[in-house]
Amino acid sequence: MDTIFALASAQGKAGVAVIRLSGPLAHSAAEGLTGGELPPRGMILRTLRDRDGSRLDDGLVLTFQAPASFTGEDVAELQIHGSTASVNAVLMCLSDTDGLRIAEPGEFTRRALENGKMDLTQVEGLADLIDAETEAQRKQAQTILAGELGALAERWRRDLIRAASLLEAVIDFADEDVPTDVTPEVQQLVTAVMGDLRREADAVKIAERIRTGFEVAIIGLPNAGKSTLLNALAGRDAAITSEYAGTTRDVIEVRMDLSGLPVTLLDTAGLRETEDFVENLGIELARKRAEAADLRVFLADTPGELGVTMQDGDIQVFPKADLRAESEGGISGKTGQGIDTLISQISCALGNRSTSYGIATRERHRVAINKAAEALGQAITVLESGPELYDIAAEELRTAIRALESLVGRIDVENLLDEIFSSFCLGK
Template sequence: MDTIFALASAQGKAGVAVIRLSGSHAHSTAASLTGSPLPFRGMRVRSLYAADGARLDDGLVLTFQAPASFTGEDVAELQIHGSTASVNAVMRCLSDMDGLRLAEPGEFTRRALENGKMDLTQVEGLADLIDAETEAQRKQAQTILAGDLGVFAERWRRDLIRAASLLEAVIDFADEDVPTDVTPEVKSLVTGVMADLQREADGVQIAERIRTGFEVAIVGLPNAGKSTLLNAMAGREAAITSEYAGTTRDVIEVRMDLAGLPVTLLDTAGLRETEDRVESLGIELARKRADSADLRVFLTDDPKDLGVQMMNGDIQVLPKSDLRDPSEGGISGKTGQGIDQLISQISDVLSTRTTSSGIATRERHRVALIKSRESLSSAMAVLESGPDLYDIAAEELRTAIRALETLVGRIGVEDLLDEIFSSFCLGK
């Protein structure tokens, strides 16, 4: 396999830049750059030289011996000064060496997967960690990267293999008296796994929201102050405001971090009947986005005026409190009254929902979990028919096991890998 290299740190000027090499020539390449031997595992401060002897830079050279490395191969990392010129000089030198090539996006991580250093869920966790913008996203990604979902999947797989082996023992000795009825143990194992699979599948929707972000739609009549409220919550002029009704005709989106959760605020068109074709399209879009949002803020005196159904957890606030009697309360994007309380309300509602999230975070995970559970449900139904159909039950258990193996990337995920790794940077 080729020895690959890439800049593992961010592009641009920095205090330190990291260039990573992986493959059978990683150590010898690093040694040739320094002009001196390097340990199989360790770190040394060295000067780096081009093939003609010109000094490139000074840096820290780290070496890792297979299989005790990120990729499972021999790895070397060059930590040099982070100037664009220094990085380009070293990268040109590596490009001119035989047996080396520039890594493809995600190729280091792909080699880690292929060499058994990570499972597929951990790869996804690493991608999520790189993209994490909020504390909740960081914690969730760290959980997946640590391999927690893979640990659960292996435990479920082990229990199902045990259940299948018990059934197959009965099948193998069908002509003999089997001293123990295995059905109770098989049912106990399968029932336990089924409960775990259902719990994790149920938590995927919320976990995926933590990963991709919650949507909170602000809905109200025209000129209720929705855009002004959005701007006040965002702390910037994200939406155009005016005294004319119908100013907002598209959905304005603002990404925010609320209590560590990723939230996209949606400023929607004022909801009313209109003959204006363009405005009516905006109102139709507003209703659709409001219906699909995770949470709606009704900026109105009476939610019934808007034609959008309030759901559990939705929030109603009175608009333009600056024009009201102080005893009425309400909210004002112009004066800031009630803004902090509204943000706190939204955060509390969404934080409460996250308590039901599991460690499975993607629709792919949910599909694998449900497929496995469906096979287990079929197996349980067949078990009721007695030992004569144990072979069918065992096959259903094997189908469930294969679904769990797709979850962690053991089988059937080749088409998925290219899509996942295409989102990685070159140095990952």
């Protein structure tokens, strides 16, 4: 196994920079820089020098002995002053050391996975934590990183192994009288796991939205003030506004943090009948995005005139409240009237939906969970036919177990790893 190294902290000038090494030569390479023996596990202040003995920097050297480290290997971390010159000088010395090479993106975490320090769901949770921009995303990522989905999958797997072993015991002793009918216990175990799986699969969509962001579409007639409203919500000029109808031709997206939830606001083309070919393309795209959005804000006196069906939870506000004699229920991006109320309505609507999210957060999770649930449904159907078909029921249980093992990365995930780890930085 190669020994790898990389800058683990952010690029650029900083108060402290962290350079991480992992592999069989990690400790000896650190000792080569510090000119003295290091403890197998501990922290010590040392002066770092190059091969000629020239001073590079002073820094803290942390050592971790396998397997009690992040990667499960011998690990050393150099905490030095965060100047670009100091970091480059130390990295250059490490590059010139025999047996060391620069780490690939995500390679430290990949080694943690391969050495059993993390499962695949925890790796995904770590990636989500690095990318988290809102409080809801941080909490969700921490739940996955803590191993809760892996622990849940392991409990399901354990119950299914118990159920399969009961069936296989009956199969193995088919010529003998088995004193106990195992069917009730097997059905109880399988039914309980299948119920958990279906609930988790149903909640994936909301969990995934917390991870990637909810979409809220602002729709209305041309010149209803949609772009002005978007700019007011965003606090900047994200969309072009003018008095001419049809100014917005494409869908304009603005990401925001609303009450800790990630939200992407969509400013869409004004919905109307027109002979302008390009504007028609924008209107058709606007309708599609509005229908696919998680929530729609109807900026109109009569929502039905927009040709988009208003769904439960959607919000209607009256446009250009600053020009109305009666302003109740109205909004104005120009004056700010009603903006706070609208933000509160959107936050409340999405917050209520977020209470039902589960632990599984990705489409990959949903596919594996549904595959396991489908196999369990087949197993229950077969069980009702009696002991003669127990071998088929046991095979369905094994299919479900394999699906859960793919969920946590035990099998059938090699094709996913390169894609997952490519999103990590070098030092992670």
